[in-house]
Amino acid sequence: xxxxxxxxxxxxLAKSCVRRSLSRPCLEGETVLIAREQVIAIALGTIFLFIxxxxxxxxxxxxxxxxxxLAWFGVFSAMYGARLFADVPAAFRLLTGPFSPSASQxxxxxxxxxxxPALLFWAELSLGFLRRLFLIMIIPGAVIxxxxxxxxxxxGAPQRLMPYNNVLVICALLALAVPNVVPSIGKKYLVIQSRxxxxxxxxxxxxxxxxxxxxxxxxxxYYPLLEPVAFALFVLSQxxxxxxxxxxxxxxxxxxxxxxxxAREIQTSILPSGVPKLAGVDISATYRPxxxxxxxxxxxxxxxxxxxxxxxxxxxxxxxxxALIASMIKVAMQSVVPCADDPRAVLCGLARALSGQxxxxxxxxxxxxxxxQNSRAFYSAAGHxxxxxxxxxxxxxxxxxxxxxxxxxEDDAYPVRTLSIQPGDxxxxxxxxxxxxxxxxxxxxxxxxxxxxxxxxxxxPPSDLSDVLLAExxxxxxxxxxxxxxxxxxxxxxx
Numbered sequence: 001x002x003x004x005x006x007x008x009x010x011x012x013l014a015k016s017c018v019r020r021s022l023s024r025p026c027l028e029g030e031t032v033l034i035a036r037e038q039v040i041a042i043a044l045g046t047i048f049l050f051i052x053x054x055x056x057x058x059x060x061x062x063x064x065x066x067x068x069x070l071a072w073f074g075v076f077s078a079m080y081g082a083r084l085f086a087d088v089p090a091a092f093r094l095l096t097g098p099f100s101p102s103a104s105q106x107x108x109x110x111x112x113x114x115x116x117p118a119l120l121f122w123a124e125l126s127l128g129f130l131r132r133l134f135l136i137m138i139i140p141g142a143v144i145x146x147x148x149x150x151x152x153x154x155x156g157a158p159q160r161l162m163p164y165n166n167v168l169v170i171c172a173l174l175a176l177a178v179p180n181v182v183p184s185i186g187k188k189y190l191v192i193q194s195r196x197x198x199x200x201x202x203x204x205x206x207x208x209x210x211x212x213x214x215x216x217x218x219x220x221x222y223y224p225l226l227e228p229v230a231f232a233l234f235v236l237s238q239x240x241x242x243x244x245x246x247x248x249x250x251x252x253x254x255x256x257x258x259x260x261x262x263a264r265e266i267q268t269s270i271l272p273s274g275v276p277k278l279a280g281v282d283i284s285a286t287y288r289p290x291x292x293x294x295x296x297x298x299x300x301x302x303x304x305x306x307x308x309x310x311x312x313x314x315x316x317x318x319x320x321x322x323a324l325i326a327s328m329i330k331v332a333m334q335s336v337v338p339c340a341d342d343p344r345a346v347l348c349g350l351a352r353a354l355s356g357q358x359x360x361x362x363x364x365x366x367x368x369x370x371x372x373q374n375s376r377a378f379y380s381a382a383g384h385x386x387x388x389x390x391x392x393x394x395x396x397x398x399x400x401x402x403x404x405x406x407x408x409x410e411d412d413a414y415p416v417r418t419l420s421i422q423p424g425d426x427x428x429x430x431x432x433x434x435x436x437x438x439x440x441x442x443x444x445x446x447x448x449x450x451x452x453x454x455x456x457x458x459x460x461p462p463s464d465l466s467d468v469l470l471a472e473x474x475x476x477x478x479x480x481x482x483x484x485x486x487x488x489x490x491x492x493x494x495x
Contacts, residue, residue: 038088044232045084051235052078072121076114077235083110108158112148112165115141115172122176125241130189133175141168173205192244200237204230264293270330276302279372282493284462288433288470289486295322296431296486297329301340306373309340312488313365314384314431321361328357329365343367343380347414351382351405363405366429370421370492377419377427385435388450389419390426393458395451425494426462428454433485434469440478449476462491 055074059067086103119141123134148161179186180198187193207230275283285298295315302308313329315322332353339345346367354363366384370377379387383404386397402414437445453472457465466489473487 041084041088044229045081045088047232048077048081048084048235050081052076052081069121069124072117072124075117076121079110079114079117080231080235083107083114086110105152105158108152109149112145112152112161115165115169116145119172122172125191126179127189127191130175130179134172137168137172140164144168169208173201173208177201177205192241192248194237194241194244197237197241200234204234206230264289270327271298272300276300276308277305278302278308278370279306280495281370281372282462282495284466284489284491286466286470286487286489286491288483288488290433290483291319293320293323294318294486295326296433296488297326298429298488298490299330299333301333301337303340307341307369307371309343309346310368310370310429310490310492311346311365312384312429312431312490313363314433314486314488316362318486325354325358325361325363328354329363341369341371341378342416343369343378344414344416347380347382347402354405355408358406361406364431365405368427368429368492372421372494375421377421378416379419380414380416382414385430385432388428388430388454390428390454390458391422391424393455395454397447421494423494426454427490427492427494429490429492431486431488433483433487434473434489437473437477437481437484439476445473445476462493465491 052074055070055077057074059070059074083106086106116138119134119138123131123138126134144161144164148158148165151160152158179189180193180201183193186198271287272285275285287294287296287298289296295318297311297313297315299311300308301311311333313326315325315329329350332350335353336346336349339349347365350365362383364382364384366379366381366387368377368379368387379398379400381387381399381401383401386399389396389398398417398419400415400417435445435447435450439445449472450469453469454465457468460468469489470487
């Protein structure tokens with residue numbers, strides 16, 4: 001006896017054939033009708049398989065967001081197409097060869113599993129509560145899929161869990177149909193609203209809900225190709241929405257990239273165009289942002305040929321928010337120029353100017369004042385890595401730290417170190433992006449490796465030392481690793 005398969009979205013075609021075989025002899029005209037239905041099912045299965053595999057192939061070369069949408073759409077479509085082939089034994093035999101005796105099991109398993117990529121696809125096209133609802137539905141969907149597959153393979157009771165699958169399918173389609181049909185709801189919960197999607201979803205939902213209710217609702221089960229045709233229209237409508245989302249995402253990405261390019265030009269313009277000319281002192285400034293824009297900032301205050309101040313700052317976080325705060329530091333620097341010879345006053349002035357503007361972010365900073373006429377230097381910092389001084393083949397770490405900007409501090413919270421300047425001194429001011437990168441074993445580049453590179457390149461000019469340090473840093477990290485933080489490095493050589 002033939003067995004009737006009650007599958008998730010339906011095997012209406014198979015049920016129709018079984019019903020005819022049990023009720024009366026197959027007359028010639030009915031045989032032709034069945035053959036025609038099978039040909040249409042094969043054609044639709046081929047189309048769905050082609051659409052699904054094409055979507056998956058395109059997803060493999062697209063960006064992350066587009067990849068998810070197209071991949072789940074492709075898997076969903078391909079699985080439905082394969083199931084249509086399995087509903088026609090002769091076609092399934094051609095498609096799978098020696099596995100054709102398992103066609104009935106394949107139909108049941110696909111019916112249980114197909115709901116998962118469908119929910120993932122719909123989640124990608126949804127927002128807010130609706131997206132969370134689809135993601136939550138995946139949990140019972142996965143449980144039913146696993147239990148149903150085990151029942152098909154080992155217990156010989158494929159229909160046992162189908163009522164639960166049917167309820168899940170009906171709930172999911174109702175959740176999808178309502179925002180597609182009601183514009184006010186769709187505006188809130190759909191990524192893209194489309195009349196094409198609304199029509200396709202409504203037609204498919206009606207067909208599937210009727211089949212999952214055993215045809216008792218709309219009496220549509222007597223038209224076995226209705227659901228595959230409805231699904232074809234649904235796939236086309238959802239494919240339209242998916243393509244529209246991908247195109248929209250691409251346009252947004254291009255727009256964002258253009259805006260970031262402009263932002264990078266603006267940020268570059270707020271950095272010093274050159275280094276100060278200071279009594280024969282050789283100065284090198286290196287600035288390597290992690291992304292298009294960065295949270296690192298450096299600035300010079302050149303008072304005269306013998307005196308200048310050097311500031312390096314590092315905003316917590318990365319990208320546009322950090323870059324905006326870095327630009328605020330540039331503006332704030334104008335207010336501390338009159339007290340450039342006093343590192344405490346400079347840092348206190350910056351802290352006051354940024355107070356209330358950081359919105360939960362923090363800034364570390366270090367300021368070095370060089371007075372070449374009197375051979376003295378003054379240094380203070382706000383939660384920043386130490387100043388390094390290379391003197392007589394020894395690297396000294398000079399710390400004089402107060403609180404980070406963004407933490408309420410008193411005016412005396414930034415202690416100042418007074419340093420003597422000798423010929424041959426080399427000073428390094430930098431951000432933590434220079435020392436924190438890790439190698440494959442998880443070890444940081446750190447001060448030890450930094451000191452080794454400085455020692456090995458003692459005779460090189462500042463610009464060469466900077467290049468060597470960056471090259472060594474890149475070799476330290478795994479080849480596949482990308483830059484994880486912004487890097488700023490000032491090297492100052494005293495003649």
